[in-house]
Amino acid sequence: MTHESTAQENVEVLVVGAGPTGLMLANWLVKLGVRIAVIDGKDGPTVESRALGVHSRSMEIYDQLGVVDRVLAEAVHVQSIRQGFERASFAPVPLSRLGRGITPYPGLYILEQSANERILGENLRALGGSVLWQHRLSALEQVDDGVLAVVGGPAGPSTIRARFAVGCDGASSTVRSLCGTAFEGTTSRQTFYLVDAVGVGGLTSSSINVRLGATAFLLAFPMRPAGDGRTGQRLIGIAGDDDAPAVTEEFARRRMSEVFGVTYEGSRWYSTYRVHHRIAAHFRTGSVFLAGDAAHVHSPVGAQGMNTGLQDAHNLAFKLDDVVSGRTPEPLLDRYEAERRPVAVRLLQTTDTVFRGLTSGTRRAVLVRRYVPRVVLPVALAVLPRLPIGRRLAGYLGQVRIHYRVDGSPGGRRRDAVIGRRLPWTGDNFRVLRSATWQLHLYAADDAAAREAVPTADELGLPLHTFASSGSTRLRPGLLYLVRPDGFVAAAAVPAEALSAFRAARAHLPLPSSRPSPRPSPRPSEGRS
Numbered sequence: 105m106t107h108e109s110t111a112q113e114n115v116e117v118l119v120v121g122a123g124p125t126g127l128m129l130a131n132w133l134v135k136l137g138v139r140i141a142v143i144d145g146k147d148g149p150t151v152e153s154r155a156l157g158v159h160s161r162s163m164e165i166y167d168q169l170g171v172v173d174r175v176l177a178e179a180v181h182v183q184s185i186r187q188g189f190e191r192a193s194f195a196p197v198p199l200s201r202l203g204r205g206i207t208p209y210p211g212l213y214i215l216e217q218s219a220n221e222r223i224l225g226e227n228l229r230a231l232g233g234s235v236l237w238q239h240r241l242s243a244l245e246q247v248d249d250g251v252l253a254v255v256g257g258p259a260g261p262s263t264i265r266a267r268f269a270v271g272c273d274g275a276s277s278t279v280r281s282l283c284g285t286a287f288e289g290t291t292s293r294q295t296f297y298l299v300d301a302v303g304v305g306g307l308t309s310s311s312i313n314v315r316l317g318a319t320a321f322l323l324a325f326p327m328r329p330a331g332d333g334r335t336g337q338r339l340i341g342i343a344g345d346d347d348a349p350a351v352t353e354e355f356a357r358r359r360m361s362e363v364f365g366v367t368y369e370g371s372r373w374y375s376t377y378r379v380h381h382r383i384a385a386h387f388r389t390g391s392v393f394l395a396g397d398a399a400h401v402h403s404p405v406g407a408q409g410m411n412t413g414l415q416d417a418h419n420l421a422f423k424l425d426d427v428v429s430g431r432t433p434e435p436l437l438d439r440y441e442a443e444r445r446p447v448a449v450r451l452l453q454t455t456d457t458v459f460r461g462l463t464s465g466t467r468r469a470v471l472v473r474r475y476v477p478r479v480v481l482p483v484a485l486a487v488l489p490r491l492p493i494g495r496r497l498a499g500y501l502g503q504v505r506i507h508y509r510v511d512g513s514p515g516g517r518r519r520d521a522v523i524g525r526r527l528p529w530t531g532d533n534f535r536v537l538r539s540a541t542w543q544l545h546l547y548a549a550d551d552a553a554a555r556e557a558v559p560t561a562d563e564l565g566l567p568l569h570t571f572a573s574s575g576s577t578r579l580r581p582g583l584l585y586l587v588r589p590d591g592f593v594a595a596a597a598v599p600a601e602a603l604s605a606f607r608a609a610r611a612h613l614p615l616p617s618s619r620p621s622p623r624p625s626p627r628p629s630e631g632r633s
Contacts, residue, residue, distance in 0.1 A: 125396030160502030303369025
């Protein structure tokens with residue numbers, strides 16, 4: 105790579121892209137004390153609403169970061185989904201009731217992408233970080249000690265040398281392209297329209313509305329009031345095959361009115377797009393990583409996209425910190441792809457299947473969409489909240505049932521109910537996760553087990569947290585759990601065997617660190633500029 109530059113900056117991690125994924129990654133890295141640079145070719149933060157839904161797991165991450173109160177203050181909490189066929193509306197499916205007891209944040213929170221970016225950007229500045237806007241990546245070379253990036257900015261070209269680089273630069277990722285990583289998948293033939301509408305009629309404003317039809321469907325998400333005080337809804341519909349040039353807002357308005365009986369007074373934003381179902385062949389290439397839309401894109405069904413990117417960033421941040429600080433060897437960064445790519449693959453398969461069911465024009469698909477919800481929903485609403493499958497469904501929708509394959513299960517079980525999963529919520533055990541450190545947990549233990557756990561914690565140099573109850577979770581009383589900084593459980597053992605068991609699971613165990621503890625997060629009222 106040849107280049108002429110006016111300056112060179114040396115950092116530990118270069119983050120390319122300042123959307124939700126890049127900003128989440130930057131927040132955590134700065135909070136953990138990692139030296140970073142964040143670049144983005146845009147003039148400034150996103151103005152359009154774009155992605156909307158924030159799921160339970162992402163809310164838990166916002167809590168751990170210290171910004172959840174600001175998210176709660178601005179978000180619309182959706183507690184139900186209301187399905188229908190054409191102009192008919194069926195009974196609502198309660199989201200919050202299904203998720204109650206498994207997360208502090210049941211249901212779905214609607215907060216547009218621009219607001220997520222603003223909150224994360226303000227927090228990043230409060231932590232001492234910043235974004236280099238109008239700085240576009242033009243070249244990226246992997247060298248012996250990391251990467252060398254050429255960046256074009258208002259003052260001319262410059263170079264940034266970093267130990268690692270992370271592409272958070274969206275579906276058209278420059279980082280992915282420069283690495284030569286394939287983006288495998290398909291693009292839908294159908295054209296979709298998107299309207300951020302105000303004064304909407306024909307829909308329930310407090311629910312997510314899913315209206316199906318013989319040849320069309322409509323998704324509607326409630327949005328917070330605009331500056332004029334009027335409430336709005338995000339309306340997403342299908343226009344047809346290969347007719348993008350003809351899909352004007354007037355066409356979309358007429359389609360919604362004729363098929364679904366839905367009207368609106370005005371719009372804040374209108375756009376058309378096609379749905380992509382694609383995933384990067386690799387999430388890591390040497391010292392370069394991909395996260396968010398740069399790594400995977402899929403249908404908006406389920407509002408999973410932005411959330412998956414936020415969780416990619418959360419997962420990767422702690423791994424980078426562990427390696428940069430010398431606590432773990434660099435090959436352990438391979439676990440990022442091993443953990444997060446299967447999540448993206450499953451999500452891609454699920455959303456693609458649902459998407460095909462919603463848009464298929466076959467007679468069988470139309471009959472299913474017309475009649476099955478009428479028969480199934482009343483029964484499901486009566487029994488689901490009382491059955492374990494209801495909690496499982498809420499866990500999948502809220503992305504709190506994600507499972508990583510790890511080797512720290514007691515007895516060597518391949519798939520454990522707790523190991524490799526996000527720590528089950530007992531009602532009072534998430535507060536300690538805000539320290540964002542490796543830690544030991546002990547639940548409902550007798551005095552002997554508690555005494556046995558203390559030497560293990562001292563030997564490992566990790567904080568020990570004891571809890572009187574394991575609640576209604578599958579945490580086992582008296583078992584010592586090794587919890588990662590991202591809140592996932594790495595290993596478990598009885599206290600008398602924990603030291604040897606956790607050392608055997610060394611792939612998940614940090615070495616003693618000289619890096620300072622994470623900086624405290626600002627209170628919700630702080631850090632605004």
